[in-house]
Amino acid sequence: MKNHRHFIIHKPWGMISQFVNPAKRKKSLLGELYNFPEGTMAIGRLDVPSEGLLLLTTDGKVSEAIRSSKYEKEYYVQVDGVITENEIHQLKKGVEIGFNGKKYMTKPGKAAIIEDPKFPLRSQKIRDARHGPTSWISICIREGKFRQVRKMTAAVGFPTLRLIRVRIGNIKLENLEVGEVIEVDNLM
Incomplete structure (x- = not known):
């Protein structure tokens, strides 16, 4: 069984919520915040001019569940x-x-x-x-x-x-500095 990893970040304004830049825009990417493990994915996205709570995981099932209508x-x-x-x-x-x-x-x-x-x-x-x-x-x-x-x-x-x-859901942005990344045991 694979040990998945999960992260909570405070995405800054102006950053692309991805690890690759297909349009080659002059914007920073998530990988510039932290050395995320291979296979890490953002759960949903925030567009470039949006800020705040972004969850990342290496577990596709967790990503799918959180993107569902189950989580507010x-x-x-x-x-x-x-x-x-x-x-x-x-x-x-x-x-x-x-x-x-x-x-x-x-x-x-x-x-x-x-x-x-x-x-x-x-x-x-x-x-x-x-x-x-x-x-x-x-x-x-x-x-x-x-x-x-x-x-x-x-x-x-x-x-x-x-x-x-x-x-x-129950995960809040509170007390995270802009650009801060924390690793957590689970997201659900």
Whole structure:
């Protein structure tokens, strides 16, 4: 029986959630954070401008289970403008987004307005108060279509400015520094 290895990382803004760079973009890759063993895979992805919790494993069964709808994923999202409970209600019940060239109705989830979580500033400034107010919300979903959270906030009229995944199931980002990698015994 193979001894699998599992990792929790705080993915920085601007990093590709992969070990190879097929488009040869001038971006850093996961392998620059740590000497991961051969066969390590990211469980789901965070796009280049997204930050936060990313799980990695050498066990394909663990990866498949965590990517399933069994595990809730929570995101803290800074949006452009002052979002209201009306838009939060829409996000909770599901909104129509585009996915694979078709219209897609997101499954119901959780959403709430939150206080600024005071994350460290990222390497590229988002913008300042001269451009108008912003709001922070929490969104919890059990699916993960391509750029789904960004598409959801745009669908209710509030484009995403900053996106940070803070939780997958019971695993939380808390106390991990940006770029930090820790190895754990298991993920489930």
